[in-house]
Amino acid sequence: MHVRKNDTVYIISGKDKDKIGEVLKVNPNKNTLIVSGVNIVTKHIKPNRQNMQGGITKVEAPINVSKVMLYCNNCKKSTRLKQKFIDNGTKVRVCRHCERTI
Numbered sequence: 001m002h003v004r005k006n007d008t009v010y011i012i013s014g015k016d017k018d019k020i021g022e023v024l025k026v027n028p029n030k031n032t033l034i035v036s037g038v039n040i041v042t043k044h045i046k047p048n049r050q051n052m053q054g055g056i057t058k059v060e061a062p063i064n065v066s067k068v069m070l071y072c073n074n075c076k077k078s079t080r081l082k083q084k085f086i087d088n089g090t091k092v093r094v095c096r097h098c099e100r101t102i
Contacts, residue, residue, distance in 0.1 A: 001028050001065055002081055007102070009068040010078035011038055016063075020071055024060070032062035039063050074100050 003009055005026055011019045021035040041061045047054035069078040075098040082094045093102045 001026060001031070001033075003033065003065065003068060003070060008071040008073060009033075009035060010071040011035070011063075011067060012069050012078070013067050014063065015039075025062075027062065030062070031065045033065055033068070034060050034062050035068065036060065070102065072098060072100070072102065074098050 003023055003026065005023055007023045009021060009023055011017055011021070016038045019038055021037045023033050024036055025034040027033065037060070039061045040058050043057050043059045045051055045054050045057055070081060071077070072079045072095040075095060077097050079095045079097050081102070082096050083091055084094050085091055094100065095102055
């Protein structure tokens, strides 16, 4: 997957197109992720011991990874990634526009 938890992403398609949010959870088995403030759905909660009242709540639902693009906070653009090896041999992700590590 090209995104990780706590990355900032730009939504490129769907009902929430052109929104920017932070990745809360990643599920690589299903190729989905949950982004804060994106794909909000209403969920009916049944009363139980933790939630005595129940009711209707709004929750973020997962979206497909193909609908997001990494957002570079340095150059304020959505970008593709480039991977480089630095001097000590570790691999880092680099923005294609500003050449800074993400």
